[in-house]
Amino acid sequence: MTKTKLAPIVLAVAALMAGCSSSPKTTSLLEQARDDYTVAQGNPNVATYAPLEMRQATEAMAQANVEANERGSDDKINNLAYLAKQKIALTQEVTKRKMAEAEIAAAGKERDQMRLDSRTNEANAAKLSAERATLAAQQAQSNAAQSQLAAQQAQLDAANAQRQTQEAQARAAQLEAQLADLAAKKTARGIVITLGDVLFGTDLSRLTADGMRSAQKLADVLQQNPQRKVLIEGFADSTGAADYNQGLSERRAGAVRTALLEMGVARERIDMRGYGESFPVAGNDSAAGRQLNRRVEIILSDDSGKVIAR
Structure with missing residues (x-):
């Protein structure tokens, strides 16, 4: 009730x-x-x-x-x-x-509920074990496939590396052949091309006809190697005032840069410096030595466009 x-x-x-x-x-x-x-x-x-x-x-x-x-x-x-x-x-x-x-x-x-839960847990554990076994088998298959892909990738990488090496060697050989007429030299700073005093008008910054031909050969090299840049460095002997020699070295380097620009070389690929009487390559006590010091050196960059500065 x-x-x-x-x-x-x-x-x-x-x-x-x-x-x-x-x-x-x-x-x-x-x-x-x-x-x-x-x-x-x-x-x-x-x-x-x-x-x-x-x-x-x-x-x-x-x-x-x-x-x-x-x-x-x-x-x-x-x-x-x-x-x-x-x-x-x-x-x-x-x-x-x-x-x-x-x-x-x-x-x-x-x-009764505990027994039911126990049986359910056992069934779930068996199911989980089976799922884990299936996943392990799938993972093994995936690992085998990845190993095969890695081996194939390694072969491709090796082939690409060999091809790149061959291409680099071919470019180097081609560049060396192109620079043969410019009497280029390999130095610690890279490949250096020297335009001597005879390629400029006497005590002038204007290139002679031979100087323009040399500049054209250099422009052709740069056009065929678009990844490379140049640093143009002007030098003078110690005769006369230092300020004048500094200005002359800068004007001669500028003349070479202007010629390359007119021949189609992009402005961002060209840099220049004038060093005046600094960094002589011969003694200034003789006419022959002074003539060697009156020069323009052109340093060709590596394939990444890097030029080692002084």
Whole structure:
């Protein structure tokens, strides 16, 4: 029986226990029954597991309270209180038993669920093991394929490296042949082409016809090797004022640059410096030595366009 159905009876018991204007009789047994009833009433499990027994205990308790309010005999009050006390004890006992049965049933369900979970876990573990084996086989196949690709790539890289080496050797041989007419020399700074004093007008910065032909040969080399750049360096001997010699070295280097520009070489591929009397290649105490010092040196860059500066 639900708490809703018990409510009127409980209220009646409470009213009877509260008494009327005159003091009701009571006995120690009735007081014990009332205490037991209060404990049972406060047990939340009673309404779930022993509602019928609690209803009967409530009715018995109500009868005992009525007799006490009407100031019946002690024997009758005690008999009714004893009966209520027994019904209350039965209510508590039924509640305990049914709670134990519920716990046993719940434990059985829990065991069944644990068995089911265990079997599910075993099945999942077997599935996972199979999936791992499949992945391992696939990974092995992938590794084998990657190894094969790596071997093929290594062969391609080796072939490309050989081809690049051959192309570099061919370019070097071609460049050497192209520079043969310019009497180019290999130095620590790279390939150097020297335009001597005879290729310029006497004490002038203008190129002679032979000088222009040399410049044209150099322009042809640069056109056929677009990855290379040049650094043009002008020099003078020590005769005359140093400022004048500095200016002459710069003007002669500039004349070569202008000639290359006019022959189609891009401006960003050409750099120039004038060093005046610095860096002589011969003594200035003889005419032959001074003539060697009056020169323009053209340093050809490497394939990356790098020129080593002084």
